[in-house]
Amino acid sequence: MTALPGPLWLIGCGNMGGAMLERWIADGVDPRAITVVTRSPREVPAGVTHGTAIPQDGPPAVVVLAIKPQQLDQVAPDLAPHIAGVPLLISILAGVEEAALARRFDAATVVRAMPNLPVAIGEGVVALHSHGEDRAARDTAAALMAPLGLVEWIDDAALFDAVTALSGCGPGFVFRFIDALAAAGAALGLPADQAQRLAIATVQGSATMAAGSDVSPATLADRVASPGGSTRQGLNVLDEGDALKQLLSATLAASERRNAEIAAAARG
Numbered sequence: 001m002t003a004l005p006g007p008l009w010l011i012g013c014g015n016m017g018g019a020m021l022e023r024w025i026a027d028g029v030d031p032r033a034i035t036v037v038t039r040s041p042r043e044v045p046a047g048v049t050h051g052t053a054i055p056q057d058g059p060p061a062v063v064v065l066a067i068k069p070q071q072l073d074q075v076a077p078d079l080a081p082h083i084a085g086v087p088l089l090i091s092i093l094a095g096v097e098e099a100a101l102a103r104r105f106d107a108a109t110v111v112r113a114m115p116n117l118p119v120a121i122g123e124g125v126v127a128l129h130s131h132g133e134d135r136a137a138r139d140t141a142a143a144l145m146a147p148l149g150l151v152e153w154i155d156d157a158a159l160f161d162a163v164t165a166l167s168g169c170g171p172g173f174v175f176r177f178i179d180a181l182a183a184a185g186a187a188l189g190l191p192a193d194q195a196q197r198l199a200i201a202t203v204q205g206s207a208t209m210a211a212g213s214d215v216s217p218a219t220l221a222d223r224v225a226s227p228g229g230s231t232r233q234g235l236n237v238l239d240e241g242d243a244l245k246q247l248l249s250a251t252l253a254a255s256e257r258r259n260a261e262i263a264a265a266a267r268g
């Protein structure tokens with residue numbers, strides 16, 4: 001169970017902020033320590049304080065910024081005076097750099113965090129980056145993220161947009177893949193709902209197996225494909241001209257580029 005170092009304000013609680021909050025509460029974080037601020041009212045777990053105005057009793061011990069990058073300059077002028085001196089500011093905003101945050105907020109330590117949607121069930125990924133050298137603040141950030149899934153520090157800030165593309169955006173690509181796998185099964189004549197169940201279970205089982213295996217996913221793929229069998233025929237389609245690798249390289253590159261554009265906009 002995660003123990004908070006004091007009050008935590010969650011600024012923005014949509015798809016991602018809501019997923020993190022859901023998991024924290026499930027993990028036993030004291031809901032009375034959390035205050036959620038959103039643009040319009042929304043339901044929050046029992047015991048969590050919620051409002052649409054910035055609380056007047058700041059600064060809290062931790063602020064988690066979970067608005068969209070495009071909303072930063074609407075929120076910052078109102079929020080900044082109320083959190084001046086906050087020990088730890090964690091931002092999950094894609095693209096927005098630590099320096100851009102430090103320019104808008106007076107926080108002792110700024111940590112960038114890049115979660116992904118499966119954090120809601122404790123099976124997400126959270127990448128962390130900070131130039132801050134306060135060990136206690138860094139440990140607090142990591143401890144707060146621990147119940148959400150795999151937590152990894154990224155030392156090189158220049159790689160944060162790439163991480164965002166891979167694991168932050170990644171669930172979107174995987175969900176799309178599952179949908180396409182199901183649609184392809186349905187196109188072969190399977191009932192659509194059954195094809196979807198089979199596709200989800202296939203991806204779930206394969207991911208669990210890959211996670212527990214001592215060989216690489218590439219080797220596992222070869223173990224499914226017996227020589228002259230039907231998997232090999234299918235893999236030949238994915239492998240022709242590195243079709244799947246090329247497609248995913250282009251996919252991640254497009255996301256990384258967009259993160260860089262968002263970063264440039266937030267630099268001002």
Ligand SMILES: NC(=O)C1=CN([C@@H]2O[C@H](COP(=O)(O)OP(=O)(O)OC[C@H]3O[C@@H](n4cnc5c(N)ncnc54)[C@H](O)[C@@H]3O)[C@@H](O)[C@H]2O)C=CC1
Pocket residue numbers: 011012013014015016017018037038039040066067068069071074075092093094114115116117168169
């Ligand atoms: N959705 C995802 O899978 C991921 C999102 N992120 C990051 O999380 C952040 C939020 O994304 P989503 O949750 O998808 O967006 P969302 O649109 O679902 O949520 C945005 C939240 O910000 C609140 N908000 C907007 N203006 C506000 C204001 N003036 N004052 C207070 N609250 C305000 C909204 O009420 C809402 O609760 C983004 O910066 C995104 O880059 C990061 C990783 C994954």
Ligand SMILES: O=C(O)[C@@H]1CCC=N1
Pocket residue numbers: 094164168169
């Ligand atoms: O696409 C977005 O805006 C966010 C950033 C990472 C995943 N979703």
